[in-house]
Structures are given as C-alpha cells and as structure tokens.
Amino acid sequence: MRILRWAIGFVLIGAFMYANFFIYTGSIYIKLINVILFSALFVVYRVIVGPTAADRIVAVDILGILIVGMLALLGLYYDQSFFMDIGLIWALLSFIASLAFAKILEGRSLDD
Amino acid sequence: MIRTLIGMAFILIGVTFDFLGVLGLVRLPDVYNRLQAATKCVTFGSAGLLFGVFILQGFNSFGFKVLIGIAFIFLTSPVAAHVIARAAHRSGIQLTKKTVVDQYQEDHELKE
Numbered sequence: 001m002r003i004l005r006w007a008i009g010f011v012l013i014g015a016f017m018y019a020n021f022f023i024y025t026g027s028i029y030i031k032l033i034n035v036i037l038f039s040a041l042f043v044v045y046r047v048i049v050g051p052t053a054a055d056r057i058v059a060v061d062i063l064g065i066l067i068v069g070m071l072a073l074l075g076l077y078y079d080q081s082f083f084m085d086i087g088l089i090w091a092l093l094s095f096i097a098s099l100a101f102a103k104i105l106e107g108r109s110l111d112d
Numbered sequence: 113m114i115r116t117l118i119g120m121a122f123i124l125i126g127v128t129f130d131f132l133g134v135l136g137l138v139r140l141p142d143v144y145n146r147l148q149a150a151t152k153c154v155t156f157g158s159a160g161l162l163f164g165v166f167i168l169q170g171f172n173s174f175g176f177k178v179l180i181g182i183a184f185i186f187l188t189s190p191v192a193a194h195v196i197a198r199a200a201h202r203s204g205i206q207l208t209k210k211t212v213v214d215q216y217q218e219d220h221e222l223k224e
Contacts, residue, residue, distance in 0.1 A: 028120075032127050039134040046137055046146075054143045054200035061192055062137060062150045065185065066130060069158040072165045072178060073123070081174035084181060091184050098192040106199040 029077040036070045057101045064094025115167060122164030129157030142208040143200050151193040159185055 020034050043066065046059040068087040075083030133153025140146045162178045162185070169175040201216055 032123065035127050035131060039131050042134045042138050052143060052200075052205050054196065054203075054205055055146065057196055058143065058147050058150060059137065061196065062134070062154050065154050065158050065189060066134075068181060068185065069126065069130060069161045072162050072181070075174065076165055076168065081172075081177060084174060084177035088177065088181055088184065091181065091188065095188040095192055099195055102192075102195040102199040105196075106202050 027077060029073050033070055033073050033077075036066055036073070040066055040070075053105055057098065057105065060101070061094065061098045064090060064097075119164045119168035122160050122167060126157045126159070126161030126164060129153050129160065131157075133157060141210075143205055144197060144207065147193055147197055147200075151189060155185060155189045 016038055020031055020038075024031065024034075040063060043059050043063050047056050047063075050056045050059065068091050071083045071087040071090070075081060130153070133150050136149030136153060137146050140149055159182050162182050166175050166178045166182075169178065207214060
C-alpha cells in the first residue's frame with residue numbers, strides 16, 4: 001500500500017513536469033505559473049481532507065503566500081506593475097485572516 | 113544579459129522551494145511538522161522569487177513594489193506561523209506518536 005502511494009505520487013508529478021516543460025510550448029513565465037498552480041492543487045487537497053482545523057488554517061495561510069509569488073510572475077509576463085498592488089493587499093488580508101482564525105481556534109473572542 | 117541570467121536563477125530557485133514546501137505540507141504526519149516545513153520553505157521560496165523579479169526589473173515602480181512585498185512577507189509570515197502553532201497547542205491538538213520531547217507542555221506544567 002505504501003509502495004502504491006509512492007508510485008502514484010511519482011507518476012503524477014513526473015507526468016505533469018514532462019507535459020509542462022517538454023510538450024507545452026509557451027513562455028517560461030507561463031510554465032512557472034503552471035508549477036505554482038499545481039502546488040496550489042496540493043494545498044487545496046490539504047484544505048479538504050485535513051484532519052483538524054489547524055491543518056486547514058495552515059493551508060490557507062500558505063495559499064496566500066503562494067498567490068503573491070504567482071501575481072509577481074503574472075506581472076512580469078504582461079509587463080504591468082499593478083499586479084503587485086493586488087499582491088500586497090492579498091498578503092495583508094491573508095495575515096489578518098490567519099491571526100483571526102488562530103484567535104478563534106484558541107477559544108478567545110475577537111475583542112479580547 | 114548577466115542580469116537576466118541571475119534573475120532567472122533566483123526565480124527558478126524560488127519556484128523549486130515553493131514546490132518542495134507544498135510537498136512537505138502534504139506528506140508530513142503532524143500539524144506542527146506541516147507548519148514548519150510549509151511556512152519556512154514557502155516564505156523563502158516566494159521571497160526569492162520576488163527578489164529575482166526585482167533583479168530583472170531594476171529600480172522602477174515594479175521593482176520598488178516587489179521590495180515592499182519582500183519586507184512585508186518577511187515581517188508577517190513568522191508571526192502568523194507562531195500564532196497558529198501556539199493556538200493549536202493550547203486548543204489541545206495531539207502531537208504525532210513518534211515525538212520524543214514536548215518542552216512547551218513541560219514549561220506549562222511547571223508554571224501551574
């Protein structure tokens with residue numbers, strides 16, 4: 001069972017990397033954005049099947065930081081600088097949301 | 113020419129660290145292990161990616177926004193990770209079976 005899980009993981013990641021870097025012909029920025037979106041798929045997996053509530057909070061926090069990096073690459077591809085404004089605001093809101101979720105998880109109210 | 117090469121090297125290192133951190137988020141057995149792997153790797157990965165974008169762009173408006181983003185990620189991400197780990201430990205989420213020592217629990221028992 002353990003060997004089967006390792007085989008499924010290697011085949012999935014290897015197939016995605018081969019199709020992304022050798023079959024798909026596009027800009028290098030789009031290829032890197034595809035890698036980050038594939039990582040975000042793993043994060044969404046952890047949000048759905050996470051055993052406790054803290055796992056889901058960690059996953060949402062990580063998703064915010066990943067999206068900031070993805071927006072920087074997107075701005076580099078389109079040669080526009082307003083994507084980074086969206087990235088800054090996204091990082092701020094993700095930080096405040098993480099603090100609020102942690103406070104609720106600990107059992108205190110928000111005006112404590 | 114050499115600036116493009118260094119910037120693309122930083123961006124590739126950043127995307128690799130993002131992917132490895134998310135892999136740790138999926139594979140590790142515990143909330144605290146997942147938090148450690150995911151937060152450190154993804155913070156360093158996204159900061160390296162943004163630094164590569166800054167090297168590619170230079171000192172224009174996009175470059176300064178990216179520098180502000182690096183400072184913001186380095187300030188907020190460890191704080192959010194610490195708060196989430198403290199809240200998870202106080203709300204009574206169990207550690208994994210292979211744990212050898214839990215010094216936060218011992219200090220908490222000594223104070224009471």
